[in-house]
Amino acid sequence: MASPIRNIGIIAHVDHGKTTLVDAIFKQAGLFRENQHMADRVMDSNELEREKGITILSKVASCRYKDLKINIVDTPGHADFGGEVERVLSMVDGVLLIVDAQEGPMPQTRFVLKKAFENGLKPIVCINKIDREHARPLWAYDKTIDLFIDLGASEEDLFFPHLYTSGSGGFARVSPDGGEKDMRELFEMIANAVPPPRVEAEGPFLLQVNNLDYSDYLGRMFGGKVLRGEVKVGDRLELSRDGADKKTGFNVTKLWVYEGLALREVESVKAGEIAMLAGLDGVLISDTIAHPDTTAPLAAIKVEPSTLSMSFYANNSPLAGKDGGKFLTIHKIRDRIEKEEAVSVSVKVDSDSSSDSVKVKARGELQLAILIETMRREGYEMQISRPQVIFQRVDGEVHEPYETVTLELPTDAVGDVMEELARRRGDLKDMASQENGTTRLEYSIPTRGLIGFRSAYLTMTRGLGILGSIFDGYGPYKGEVVNRTTGSLIVKDPGKLTRYAYEDIQERGSLFYPVGTDVYGGMIVGACSRDEDMVVNATKEKHATNMRSATSDATSVLDSHREFSLEQALSWLRDDELLEVTPKQLRFRKKILDHSERRVAERRSELPV
Numbered sequence: 001m002a003s004p005i006r007n008i009g010i011i012a013h014v015d016h017g018k019t020t021l022v023d024a025i026f027k028q029a030g031l032f033r034e035n036q037h038m039a040d041r042v043m044d045s046n047e048l049e050r051e052k053g054i055t056i057l058s059k060v061a062s063c064r065y066k067d068l069k070i071n072i073v074d075t076p077g078h079a080d081f082g083g084e085v086e087r088v089l090s091m092v093d094g095v096l097l098i099v100d101a102q103e104g105p106m107p108q109t110r111f112v113l114k115k116a117f118e119n120g121l122k123p124i125v126c127i128n129k130i131d132r133e134h135a136r137p138l139w140a141y142d143k144t145i146d147l148f149i150d151l152g153a154s155e156e157d158l159f160f161p162h163l164y165t166s167g168s169g170g171f172a173r174v175s176p177d178g179g180e181k182d183m184r185e186l187f188e189m190i191a192n193a194v195p196p197p198r199v200e201a202e203g204p205f206l207l208q209v210n211n212l213d214y215s216d217y218l219g220r221m222f223g224g225k226v227l228r229g230e231v232k233v234g235d236r237l238e239l240s241r242d243g244a245d246k247k248t249g250f251n252v253t254k255l256w257v258y259e260g261l262a263l264r265e266v267e268s269v270k271a272g273e274i275a276m277l278a279g280l281d282g283v284l285i286s287d288t289i290a291h292p293d294t295t296a297p298l299a300a301i302k303v304e305p306s307t308l309s310m311s312f313y314a315n316n317s318p319l320a321g322k323d324g325g326k327f328l329t330i331h332k333i334r335d336r337i338e339k340e341e342a343v344s345v346s347v348k349v350d351s352d353s354s355s356d357s358v359k360v361k362a363r364g365e366l367q368l369a370i371l372i373e374t375m376r377r378e379g380y381e382m383q384i385s386r387p388q389v390i391f392q393r394v395d396g397e398v399h400e401p402y403e404t405v406t407l408e409l410p411t412d413a414v415g416d417v418m419e420e421l422a423r424r425r426g427d428l429k430d431m432a433s434q435e436n437g438t439t440r441l442e443y444s445i446p447t448r449g450l451i452g453f454r455s456a457y458l459t460m461t462r463g464l465g466i467l468g469s470i471f472d473g474y475g476p477y478k479g480e481v482v483n484r485t486t487g488s489l490i491v492k493d494p495g496k497l498t499r500y501a502y503e504d505i506q507e508r509g510s511l512f513y514p515v516g517t518d519v520y521g522g523m524i525v526g527a528c529s530r531d532e533d534m535v536v537n538a539t540k541e542k543h544a545t546n547m548r549s550a551t552s553d554a555t556s557v558l559d560s561h562r563e564f565s566l567e568q569a570l571s572w573l574r575d576d577e578l579l580e581v582t583p584k585q586l587r588f589r590k591k592i593l594d595h596s597e598r599r600v601a602e603r604r605s606e607l608p609v
Contacts, residue, residue: 018075113147127141130176203228209287211276236250240296242300326379368387424453484574488526491538496519497513515558
């Protein structure tokens with residue numbers, strides 16, 4: 001008897017409409033009443049996901065169609081969260097590949113499709129957003145076939161099931177000009193093209209942990225797809241780990257399955273279902289949960305290697321603890337990051353970190369920025385170093401990570417962007433004009449060259465540029481990449497930034513904070529117009545005199561200060577600087593606050609070794 005369950009993952013490049021399409025599936029399945037208020041992108045439950053409009057964490061939900069239960073796993077589209085994609089693909093039996101009808105396949109589309117093939121999964125392709133202006137559904141379909149061929153798909157795989165969809169319009173059509181007005185064709189395709197779970201119905205229980213959560217009342221919750229047998233509340237099970245001899249026994253205290261957008265508590269779960277269990281702490285992604293003495297540990301889930309590292313320090317600035325921070329010590333910071341490491345497959349804590357810092361390895365600067373932003377909202381204060389690329393030594397030579405970058409941008413911005421990428425050691429691989437008046441560029445570039453590029457790219461393209469990147473392996477060191485061409489304006493004495501000082505300093509560069517901001521010695525208040533650091537008096541007051549001028553104060557105009565996002569701030573740093581992150585503020589500072597000590601350290605660093 002065929003299983004009444006279908007487990008399907010939704011994969012795509014960032015912003016190709018996965019989560020909106022899931023909303024449409026849920027509406028069609030009747031998960032929401034007609035008059036029920038429902039937030040857009042219901043699967044993006046994390047506050048940061050809603051703000052940034054991207055999926056960060058993989059999430060599971062389910063719906064029903066006829067006699068089938070369909071478990072749907074939404075995955076991130078951004079390359080920095082590729083580890084989440086790889087984790088999810090090991091617990092589904094088919095994938096929906098979403099391709100934007102205007103953009104066609106992008107770098108992350110290649111990455112997720114390649115991973116699906118490696119896991120033996122057959123994709124259903126949805127050419128999405130066909131109701132948008134400038135949509136090119138048939139062109140996007142042809143480009144998807146080209147991508148399948150590039151990835152070595154068999155001739156049979158080239159006849160993949162596909163539909164033309166609109167998540168916002170709530171329809172799936174057999175042809176772009178079809179008349180279907182709902183998602184019924186997509187449900188039918190899932191029912192017919194996605195195979196039942198590849199599991200063993202009989203035999204001792206077996207599950208590999210793909211999903212972790214935490215409850216204040218129950219402690220660690222863990223789960224994945226049940227690969228064999230059945231489990232009941234109260235059963236005795238055993239945890240084992242690839243590469244470790246020790247096994248840990250425990251009793252199952254709670255069991256859940258996914259029903260709609262929530263977990264439903266049950267007494268037993270059979271093979272093929274995606275379930276969550278409770279009863280043991282210290283469980284990690286890839287752990288094997290099985291009936292005692294029946295199974296050797298399953299191989300750990302493999303993910304793309306970390307390419308960036310960053311050091312976290314306790315906040316020791318003169319303003320530490322004055323912005324509402326609750327967790328200030330390095331011990332608290334380390335505990336929080338180790339919790340993140342336990343639930344993420346691609347965030348790693350470097351065991352060689354010094355006692356006063358925590359060195360974290362991850363896939364990209366966005367992933368690190370998301371972790372920092374989450375922590376500051378939870379009340380943590382910390383200081384962060386500039387992101388550093390993780391080098392490797394191959395046959396005595398230094399090698400560094402490279403990315404393949406695809407850019408689609410207005411043609412009038414191509415010159416500036418190509419000049420910037422050349423400065424960042426990028427090599428042009430392909431260039432093509434598009435029908436909609438844009439140009440598509442493909443580059444190979446060291447990961448170092450991409451640090452801070454995204455924000456500059458949006459400025460150069462007036463916010464109209466599209467950019468996607470994917471890890472392309474390690475290659476020879478490409479030479480120095482200039483991070484920035486301006487020095488820092490460093491505060492001389494503590495106090496408040498005065499209007500009088502602001503007027504004077506703005507002639508030397510651009511400032512980062514408004515008048516009245518608390519500052520301290522060694523803090524950076526702006527960017528110098530020249531490529532050198534300059535100590536400035538940011539707290540000086542205008543001396544009172546008996547000379548009056550009716551217009552002197554009234555006519556002086558202050559330049560507006562420059563605001564930074566967290567990602568922009570991290571990329572602006574130099575190696576001798578830190579970013580102070582508190583729940584309310586981002587502050588730049590020199591690692592060594594004392595001016596005389598800093599000059600001594602600079603002179604020592606200039607001495608030949």
